[in-house]
Structure formats: C-alpha cells, structure tokens
Amino acid sequence: MLALWIIIGVLVIVGIVFFSYFNRFAVLSNRIDNSLSQINVQLKRRADLIPNLIETVKGFAKHEKSAIKAVTDARKALVGAKDLEKKVKADKQLESALKTIFAIAEGYPDLKANANFLELQRELSSTEDKVAYARQFYNDSILSYNNLCTTMPGAFFAKLYGRQKKEYLKITEAEKKNVKVKF
Numbered sequence: 704m705l706a707l708w709i710i711i712g713v714l715v716i717v718g719i720v721f722f723s724y725f726n727r728f729a730v731l732s733n734r735i736d737n738s739l740s741q742i743n744v745q746l747k748r749r750a751d752l753i754p755n756l757i758e759t760v761k762g763f764a765k766h767e768k769s770a771i772k773a774v775t776d777a778r779k780a781l782v783g784a785k786d787l788e789k790k791v792k793a794d795k796q797l798e799s800a801l802k803t804i805f806a807i808a809e810g811y812p813d814l815k816a817n818a819n820f821l822e823l824q825r826e827l828s829s830t831e832d833k834v835a836y837a838r839q840f841y842n843d844s845i846l847s848y849n850n851l852c853t854t855m856p857g858a859f860f861a862k863l864y865g866r867q868k869k870e871y872l873k874i875t876e877a878e879k880k881n882v883k884v885k886f
Contacts, residue, residue: 724860731848735869738841739787745834746781746794749827753778753797756823760804770807773800791872794834801827842871 757771777800780793808820849868851857861867 721860724857725864727851727857728848728860728864728866731844731851732866734844735841735848738837738844742834742837742841743790745830745837746790749797749830749834750778750782752823752826752830753801756801756804756820756827759820759823760808770800770803774804776800787872798831838872845869845871 753774757774760771774797777793777797781790781797784790784793805824808824852861852866852868
C-alpha cells in the first residue's frame with residue numbers, strides 16, 4: 704500500500720512539474736506578445752501626433768516642403784507596416800525625419816514659441832520615451848523566455864513543447880549612426 708502512495712506521489716509531482724513548465728512558457732510568450740503590442744500602441748500614438756505637428760510646422764515653414772514630405776512619407780510607411788521588421792525600419796525613418804523637423808524649428812523663433820508646437824513636441828518626446836521603454840521591456844521579456852529555453856531543465860521542456868528561442872529587437876549599424884540634418 705505504501706508503494707502505491709509513493710508512486711501516486713511521484714506521478715503527481717511529475718505532473719505538477721510538466722504543467723508548471725508549460726504554464727511558464729505560456730506566461731512568458733504572452734508577456735512577449737503584450738510587450739510587442741505595447742510597442743505598436745506607442746508607435747500608433749506617435750503616428751497620430753504627426754499630422755498635427757506637420758500642420759503646425761506648415762504654417763510657419765512653408766518652404767520646407769521636403770522635410771515635411773519626409774515626415775509624412777515615413778508616417779505612412781509606419782502606419783502601413785505589417786510585420787515587426789518593417790515597423791522597426793519605418794520607425795527609424797520617422798525618427799530621422801522628426802529630428803529634421805525639430806532642427807528646422809530652431810530657425811523659426813515664432814514656431815519654437817508656438818504653444819501647439821511646444822505641446823506636440825513635448826508629447827512626441829514623451830512618446831519616444833514610452834517607445835524606448837516598450838522596446839526594452841520586449842527585449843527583457845525575450846531574455847526571460849530565451850533563458851528558460853536554454854537552461855536546464857527548461858531546455859528539455861522547450862523541446863517537449865516545441866518552443867524555440869525568439870529574436871530580440873535589433874538596431875542595424877546604419878541606424879546607430881548620427882542623423883545628419885541638411886537644409
């Protein structure tokens with residue numbers, strides 16, 4: 704009778720271990736999906752602020768059409784991007800174009816002092832911080848997930864459940880270079 708209870712106890716413990724690892728993978732996967740969604744929310748927020756910024760700048764800098772067009776095109780690319788790689792690429796183009804707009808604003812004291820422009824600039828700056836945080840959280844979530852996939856006994860369960868390491872958000876060498884603003 705004691706042997707039966709020992710076998711039942713061992714089976715229960717093994718079952719608990721299998722379920723706990725399955726649940727850990729599910730929780731970490733959901734955290735990664737959530738953090739990616741948060742990045743998308745912040746990118747959408749930024750894209751929604753851009754038209755107001757462009758209209759404000761247009762009123763002051765009518766002859767800066769190429770910079771305004773660059774921001775508009777970059778925004779369209781970001782809104783239309785379907786996968787993560789395209790979103791990251793479009794986001795970098797938009798960041799570069801926005802830097803050009805803010806550099807142009809330096810040459811227009813009335814624009815720099817305009818309340819709408821200042822508020823939009825503040826909102827975009829806040830959104831940039833949120834995008835950076837969301838990217839960091841995404842990569843931190845990937846780290847936790849990948850650690851579970853590559854350490855024992857997690858690696859055993861990763862193979863058992865068909866889980867594979869995931870990719871971090873990466874910045875290319877070209878994106879690491881300083882943005883050159885030309886007029």
